[in-house]
Amino acid sequence: MKSISPAVRVVAAPSDSTSAPSVDPTGRARDLLGVSRLTNSALTSWLHGLPGVDQVGCEGRAAGLGTRSIKTTSKAFAIDMAISMIDLTTLEGADTAGKVRGLAAKALHPDPSDPSTPSPAAVCVYGDMVATARAALGDSPINVAAVATAFPSGRALMPVKLADTRDAIAAGADEIDMVIDRGAFLSGDYLGVFREIAQVAEACVREDGSRARLKVIMETGELVTYDNVRRASWLSMLAGGDFIKTSTGKVSPAATLPVTLIMLEAVRDWRDLTGEMVGVKPAGGIRTSKDAIKFLVTVSEIAGDDWLDPFWFRFGASSLLNDLLLQRQRMRIGAYSGPDYVTDDSPSLY
Amino acid sequence: MPTNQRTATDARVDVRKTYKLYIGGKFPRSESGRSYEVLDGRGRFLANASQGSRKDARDAVVAARAAFPKWAGATAYNRGQVLYRVAEVMEGRRAQFVAEVRASEGLTERRAEAVVNAAIDRWVWYAGWTDKLAQVLGGLNPVAGPYFDISAPEPTGVVGVLAPQRSSLLGLVSVVAPVIASGNTAVVLTSELRPLPAITLSEALATSDVPGGVVNLITGRTAEVAPWIASHRDVNAIDLAGAAEAEGIAWGDLELAAAENLKRVVRPAGEGSDAVEPDWTRTPDMSRMTAFLETKTVWHPKGR
Numbered sequence: 001m002k003s004i005s006p007a008v009r010v011v012a013a014p015s016d017s018t019s020a021p022s023v024d025p026t027g028r029a030r031d032l033l034g035v036s037r038l039t040n041s042a043l044t045s046w047l048h049g050l051p052g053v054d055q056v057g058c059e060g061r062a063a064g065l066g067t068r069s070i071k072t073t074s075k076a077f078a079i080d081m082a083i084s085m086i087d088l089t090t091l092e093g094a095d096t097a098g099k100v101r102g103l104a105a106k107a108l109h110p111d112p113s114d115p116s117t118p119s120p121a122a123v124c125v126y127g128d129m130v131a132t133a134r135a136a137l138g139d140s141p142i143n144v145a146a147v148a149t150a151f152p153s154g155r156a157l158m159p160v161k162l163a164d165t166r167d168a169i170a171a172g173a174d175e176i177d178m179v180i181d182r183g184a185f186l187s188g189d190y191l192g193v194f195r196e197i198a199q200v201a202e203a204c205v206r207e208d209g210s211r212a213r214l215k216v217i218m219e220t221g222e223l224v225t226y227d228n229v230r231r232a233s234w235l236s237m238l239a240g241g242d243f244i245k246t247s248t249g250k251v252s253p254a255a256t257l258p259v260t261l262i263m264l265e266a267v268r269d270w271r272d273l274t275g276e277m278v279g280v281k282p283a284g285g286i287r288t289s290k291d292a293i294k295f296l297v298t299v300s301e302i303a304g305d306d307w308l309d310p311f312w313f314r315f316g317a318s319s320l321l322n323d324l325l326l327q328r329q330r331m332r333i334g335a336y337s338g339p340d341y342v343t344d345d346s347p348s349l350y
Numbered sequence: 351m352p353t354n355q356r357t358a359t360d361a362r363v364d365v366r367k368t369y370k371l372y373i374g375g376k377f378p379r380s381e382s383g384r385s386y387e388v389l390d391g392r393g394r395f396l397a398n399a400s401q402g403s404r405k406d407a408r409d410a411v412v413a414a415r416a417a418f419p420k421w422a423g424a425t426a427y428n429r430g431q432v433l434y435r436v437a438e439v440m441e442g443r444r445a446q447f448v449a450e451v452r453a454s455e456g457l458t459e460r461r462a463e464a465v466v467n468a469a470i471d472r473w474v475w476y477a478g479w480t481d482k483l484a485q486v487l488g489g490l491n492p493v494a495g496p497y498f499d500i501s502a503p504e505p506t507g508v509v510g511v512l513a514p515q516r517s518s519l520l521g522l523v524s525v526v527a528p529v530i531a532s533g534n535t536a537v538v539l540t541s542e543l544r545p546l547p548a549i550t551l552s553e554a555l556a557t558s559d560v561p562g563g564v565v566n567l568i569t570g571r572t573a574e575v576a577p578w579i580a581s582h583r584d585v586n587a588i589d590l591a592g593a594a595e596a597e598g599i600a601w602g603d604l605e606l607a608a609a610e611n612l613k614r615v616v617r618p619a620g621e622g623s624d625a626v627e628p629d630w631t632r633t634p635d636m637s638r639m640t641a642f643l644e645t646k647t648v649w650h651p652k653g654r
Binding site: 334335337338339340 | 583
């Protein structure tokens with residue numbers, strides 16, 4: 001692992017990918033596929049031409065990577081790295097402005113007893129809470145991510161999805177988490193999914209020409225097979241996603257290690273093919289520091305250390321942060337800490 | 351008829367036992383994978399026990415914390431019934447307890463039986479206290495104003511218990527039963543050299559109605575694990591009875607670590623820094639129960 005302090009890296013964007021897209025996704029897709037017109041059958045034969053995933057091998061590899069022993073200074077580094085990669089998330093029907101402000105306050109000062117604790121990369125909320133989150137975060141480098149396009153089901157007409165996206169951008173979102181139409185994907189309408197992503201990516205361009213980063217949620221728990229995960233990853237990157245993200249967190253199974261491994265292979269191969277980097281975001285179901293460290297090991301081993309950066313890898317999580325903080329306190333004070341020493345984010349029962 | 355058939359008198363292959371920990375109602379191996387040999391009073395092999403580590407203690411605290419709200423919220427009558435049922439299961443395993451106490455403590459058959467009787471009776475004694483604590487310790491306070499003012503004892507939370515080193519069953523029951531009778535949950539570090547009666551007690555607890563996580567038993571080296579329980583920020587109280595005669599432990603250090611989050615501490619018997627193991631056969635009083643209780647007082651306005 002590199003020895004850069006993760007605390008300061010959220011600010012720096014290693015590339016200019018926040019500016020307007022330099023390539024037209026459809027044109028690039030035509031070039032990559034070697035076709036004169038992008039049709040569904042061209043996309044189908046390209047995606048189905050990808051090598052199949054060896055399920056047993058993939059799960060075995062993931063399980064093997066999960067057995068690495070990360071201790072002492074490496075563990076301290078990994079914990080700070082993981083904290084700085086979190087998209088601190090609240091996506092509940094019962095969200096209020098107060099809860100979002102509380103989450104933003106937690107992002108600004110994750111552990112008030114230790115100011116050296118790094119901040120998470122972003123706060124992830126529903127579109128109508130973006131302005132509240134932005135105001136609460138002030139001019140801190142923490143981004144505001146908004147879920148859009150009729151999250152979590154994605155069942156809405158295209159104009160609604162685009163309006164959803166533009167509203168979030170107008171309210172100040174730095175990142176957009178969109179969901180793909182899984183029904184269309186599973187029924188083989190790859191071109192429909194491609195256009196959907198490309199149009200949302202276009203809607204991410206602000207009036208001043210800068211661009212919000214687009215995370216494409218594939219909802220791998222509904223894609224049934226690892227082959228589909230690989231195809232959806234390539235399709236999302238082809239259509240111009242800046243990040244590929246596993247899940248909404250509303251469907252189980254959410255972010256598993258094998259699925260994330262397949263996505264990391266995809267972004268690695270995509271860079272070999274096009275020279276561009278795409279981020280990866282597992283979301284949902286990652287609750288313990290131990291799990292998070294397994295993911296970091298996998299990132300380092302599969303994609304490479306270039307992805308070991310909050311700009312290119314994120315955790316979509318809420319309860320994970322508390323567990324990381326407890327581990328951090330444990331290493332600092334030399335005794336086990338308890339839930340009394342971190343904020344309680346569980347929804348109030350009143 | 352085959353000629354090589356064994357008769358009943360042939361020697362059996364020894365079943366050498368390797369016991370496990372009791373955490374959250376389950377019997378896991380130690381996270382560390384270690385075990386140690388348990389010997390009887392004369393140094394003969396009895397069984398293997400798991401050698402618990404600090405991480406096992408950590409897991410036990412998590413399990414105890416998770417079990418606390420429901421156990422504390424159960425009615426006192428229900429807790430009494432559940433604890434009485436444990437005494438019934440212990441009675442059913444009487445022969446095993448007698449054999450283990452005898453082997454562990456080097457007692458005669460008669461003495462061991464007397465100890466097991468006393469232990470089961472003590473468990474019943476504490477089971478009877480569950481629904482009487484509030485009557486004895488709580489009540490209506492006279493106040494100068496138009497209020498009902500009511501005090502009631504409440505359990506403290508997760509209690510770490512260092513079980514006595516010498517008295518492996520009667521001493522164990524005498525420190526565990528008062529903790530859970532009032533609604534606390536317990537993380538118990540058993541006697542280091544005599545853990546077998548505690549292991550059997552965990553099997554009795556698992557097969558009675560005590561919810562998983564209410565009592566968690568860790569076998570192992572007291573000096574290794576006790577400091578982690580004493581310093582754990584999510585443990586609310588600690589009973590240091592087992593610091594007496596434990597290898598490599600100064601109970602003052604444990605009390606110091608416990609002060610970090612203001613744990614309630616029950617010191618071991620003895621003068622100054624010398625901890626001694628008390629005579630557990632003496633009839634107990636309420637002190638081990640009250641040590642792990644807090645008093646909640648409610649002011650309720652009333653009309654004139």
